[in-house]
Amino acid sequence: MQIHLVDDDPSVLDSTQFLLEQLGYQVTTWSDSVKFVQNAPHFVPGIVLLDMKMPLMDGKQVHQYLSKIQSTLAVIIMTAYADVPMAVSELKQGAVDFLQKPVDFEHLRATLQIAEQRTLSNYEKQKIKQDYHTLSPKQHEILALIIQGKINREIAQQLNIAIRTVEVHRAQIMQKMNAKTLAELIYKRSLLD
Template identity: 40%
Template sequence: MRIYVLDDDPQVLAANAFLLKAMGHESRCWSEPAAFLAELDDAEPAVLLLDLAMPELDGLAVLDILNRRRSPVAVILLTGHGDVPQAVTAMKRGAVDFLEKPVDARRLATALAQARARAGELEERARARRQLARLSAREREVVALVAGGLTNKAIADSLCLAVRTVEVHRASAMSKLEVANMAELLRCWQQGQD
């Protein structure tokens, strides 16, 4: 999984890239948040070591932008002078961890493992949203009602359709979503609803 580092201090940027390399990880570095955000591929899962205090956009603002873009990037915030309220705010906004500089290799290794898992979850949600976007409006209605626990007959009554029509929409939706059974259909629906 890709690892990115964003910090406005060139020495810290170089030190973190060196630490990651020593730990066996390649990384890509940026010193400007706008450049990072412009170049980021929102479809690619990644881990971002993100400086909290930057003049242009601070780390929390970058985190908020990533959240709005629904980017599958798991964020580890870094700070030279963190405090408990900042850490709480960062975690509430979706950061995986909040580490103080200079970064300890053991804490970073733990945070990276958690971030990789989180990025995988974010990628699954993004994939589910892409799959759900393939559905027609009627297929989406049918899947929503299936996810709500309704039978084909109850869905047909609710939408004023024939049961056979509901079955066709349901089968078409399952094909488009690339799911083989109800459990997979429900998982895809739930993941795509965040």
């Protein structure tokens, strides 16, 4: 799992990178939050350990940006200057956790496990959303009827089209949504609600 460590303090970058690599993570360090925003991949599975107090673009602004673009990265906030309102705000914005520096090793390890699950879930939902948007308007209509439990004959009657047309659209929907079974298709569609 890729971790992006964003902090302007070189000693924090070095010590935290060493710790994370000992846990088996691939770590990319960023001493400049603007460069992180401009250059890091934001739509892949990954974790961001984000310092709050940084020049140019602080952690709050970086987190807001990632939320705005619906990044799949899971965000963990780290700060030496914690206060309750700040923590509540960041957690409401979707941060996995809010850690006080110096970070407790066991707490960090547990938080990273939660963050891994979150980013994989975010990535899966993003992929499903992209697949869903490749469907044609007619396929969206047919999918909605499939979700309602309608069989091909009922869908054909309701939409006034041939059963064979429904079968073709249904096969294309399964292919575009990367679903092997009807249950998987319904599950994937439910994640979009």
